[in-house]
Amino acid sequence: MARIGVFVCHCGENIGRTVDASSVAEALRSHPGVVHAEDYRYMCSDPGQTLVREAIAANRLTGVVVAACSPHMHERTFRKVVAAAGLNPFLCEMANIREQCSWIHEDREQATGKAIAITRALVEKVKANTPLETIRIPIERRALVIGGGIAGIQAALDLADGGAEVVLVEKESSIGGHMSQLSETFPTLDCSQCILTPRMVEVAQHPRIRLYAYSEVEEVSGYIGNFEVKVRRKARSVNETLCNGCGACTQACPNRKVPNEFECGLGKRPAISVPFPQAVPNMPVLDRERCARFMAIRKGITKAVCGKCAEACTRGAIDFAQEDRFVTEKVGAIIIATGYQLYSIGKEQPEGEGLSGYGEYGYGQVPDVIDGLQFERLASASGPTGGRIVRPSDGRVPKRVVFLQCVGSRDPSRGIPYCSKICCMYVAKHVMLYRHKVHDGEAVVFYMDVRAAGKGYDEFTRRAIEEEGAIYRRGRVARLWRDGDVVKVQGFDTLSGEPLLLDADLVVLATAVRPQPGIRALAQKLSVSCDQHGFINEAHPKLRPVETNTAGIFVAGACQAPRDIPESVAMGSAAAAKVLGLFSKAELEREPTVARVDAAHCAGCFLCERVCPYGAVGRREVRDRAGRLVKVVAEVNPGVCQGCGTCQATCPGKHVEVQGFTDQQIYAEIAAL
Amino acid sequence: MAFQPKITAFVCNWCTYTGADLAGTSRLQMAPEVRIIRLPCTGRIDPLFVIKAFERGADGVIVSGCHPADCHYNSGNYHARRRFAIFRDLLDFVGLDPRRVIFSWVSASEGGKWRDIVDSAAATIRELGPCRADTGDEGRGRLACAS
């Protein structure tokens, strides 16, 4: 038999003014199943809580209803109180007679009547409550970080320093991401490599970080605390344990004419190469598309061709027969840090993205029209020109450089309505770098607005204008074309209202920031969602910026939205902190208000599986004693289920129930109201 | 005595329940006929609840939760929207006035909107009169009281 206790709070005058709390207690006293009812001025105060505790013991209560404020306010408080008295905390419910009664009504009689009704309904619910135990899920205290840009590096180091094991997967042959391509960085103009390289080395040497470079995530299964990840280690054609990074092979390769991706096509590299001298791991990759031996094999030539690299390697590390290998790692959490790519103005655009190029800028075919990253490489001391800013076409030092902001960005007609956020800043930086190197050069910037919100950022752009004398023109450039030795820039100054036609020696386009190619496929493997542009969705734009909607999966850096370095680092640290928080316990504790399937009656129609927003519903085979398959039923993974109850409302027979909000409980409430 | 309708509101925990709390915190006065039943999500709200509420003497029902795209559980509200679109068509077809089932999106910050929903629901139901699905007979004319 139910023995329910009802505790009615006056909340000082807050409830007492319009609801007669003692009448509520009085009325409930005669309600079937209620063995104790009392009212008190402040139920949440220490004496109030003591009252509840003592009443539970004295009356051997089997359930408690506290008629007071909103459960959002004090449900936790009173569940703790109840637990302290030795009763299961989920046998306590709150009747909201403040926010949803006393505060919204004036007529005392009416409000009191309503308070009684509300409390009765909750008493009926509590009678149908069952004790629930906190769910405990074991946690694999290792994390996977996908992407070794600055965001991923930061996350990996923070995690490893915090005591967690880390698996870092980077698809390129070295970690570092875009930051390794930058020359100097706003707003302080410190050298990018100088601050990045030590962190890369730290990653390589950290005892708790396992780095898989030149690798990709192939498959992911499992759930928070218990993911299983299959990693594809792409064939480098170099034996990782033998190679010591001496670089003899790269020297020996006769094919030295391959466009260098790291240099954004501005330099050349051999077919076997290390992207840049500080690469981590410092180990070459043989580009099978460009290697003479493999080209010969593709042509059907059976004789072994070239092999100069293998001859040069004293350690015998070159392995032409190497194949992709797979490793499986168990991790408890995943951080996505795959960064960005730059939009290209070319005619060819990735399929299905709704993007289009810039025909009026020559679809990227005009020499001496480059993008921001190419400019970084030109300005970089370790770049193809040794830091001399020269024109790609003829190597001449440009005397007038025109910078265009918002190329692609904020241009819905090209398919990119958003602001890329970093361009205003790096264009100001480019202006300075240029003026520092070419003292008599003129820098002209076309902009829509200058958005320099950030610590020291506005000062930085002002410096570009005021100290470096950059000419900022507000307006868009309508057309770019090659005219003999120069690039003609036709535009419009929207402030002065005058049309402009400039001769530029070099044009630098600040093209839009876009997510990495393949992000959607990766997101699908991880069952996280992307926005319409392909940036990973955070769980909440304000309150959960580094979590995704899938428990245990986090996001950091420019794969979530355009981000600069400080933001990417902050996100990397934040995601690491979230993961460390998760790992701080041996087991994950979850509210037990999750769905449970009645396997005996489940018809296995899997409607629940289709509607579950979290993919929490799986399938389980039911077998008889002889091991014969009887049927396949739904099964909810309590580690993934969030308890929304959509499955239950959808199940035709109601064979899946959310604990704490079962049909019995809701029915009881409906019937009592 | 004037007809005092009984209205049961099924609301999600995250948006509408919080919005209703906010209405209280803001001391917005509203019609006293509505009683709230808190559920995790509109996705949990089953037409069976509504049928049962009517059987048990409710004259009207409110179903309310997070706006599209704001669902705490991402998509529970989209499923609820489909479910109730069909359910209301069915009620209408069998001659049960669908105006007795008020569906709304009320966010955690829309205390004022919640007050308006409550007040207008009370007004609508008062006008429609009692729904006697509980007993059947006397209500028969009333249930169909529309037009």
Place this chain on the structure above:
Amino acid sequence: MRELRELAVRLLETSDVQVVIGWEESRRGVRPAFAQTPAEAERLVFDQRCVHNLAAYLHPRRKHIRGLGRPAVVVKGCDARAVAGLIRDNQLRREDVVLIGVRCPGVWAENKAEGQPGNRRWAERCVSCPQRTPTLCDYLIGEDSPEPSGGPGLEAQVERIQALPMAERWAFWSSAFERCVRCYACREICPLCFCERCLADKSMPQWIESSPHRRGNLAWHLARALHLAGRCVGCGECERACPAGIPLSILNARLQQSVRERFEFVVSDDPVAPSPIGEFRVDDGQEFIR
């Protein structure tokens, strides 16, 4: 008829089929038949009297039929849609059944007085059948025939009721539901009511009162109709089975109209097309929401 029998015999003799589910003559018309031998297969018939939806025999809960072995089933258009529904709802695997499609001419309205050939008319649902010839089948037999015509068709009936004033709609349906004796014949015969344990049989809590009283009847009919929204194949079996003469087909048709108009969904015999319940679109209509 020859074609059907030959095929049935061939399947039983030469392939991995242990039972052919079809129809045979009985003293009172035709009845479902379970032919396990070539001799039994020789008795199979198909014509306008074959109203039964044989897909209902494929439910996992009909263990005695599953026990007969791998079945081949004769399917009309509506039967094929039901088989597709069972596959979609994971009650049956496509490879576990052989489907003998028949080009359905339409079936006769079941005449309760029976036996008066002069009195024959097409079943209402056949007049408005969306697809008489199944595409979901392994064999297709029979010949094309002209479209059945006659009665107003179900759609028109739905329109007629929808056009009544609300009070009259209620009067119509409440007096219909009042007659329900809660025998659940409609449920037992429905090819898509495959639940092991129906909601209506649950008592903790009892959402649907079990006694044949107005209250429970209303809940039963609303719940039944809702569960079949986007799933009912319009075979009319429920209505045929109902001893109380409740026009369940009209109710079912109304909901199929609802999912068609709202979600552009039409029940077909494509087993991969998901039913509209369980799916959503971000821009689903919400004119009724405030």
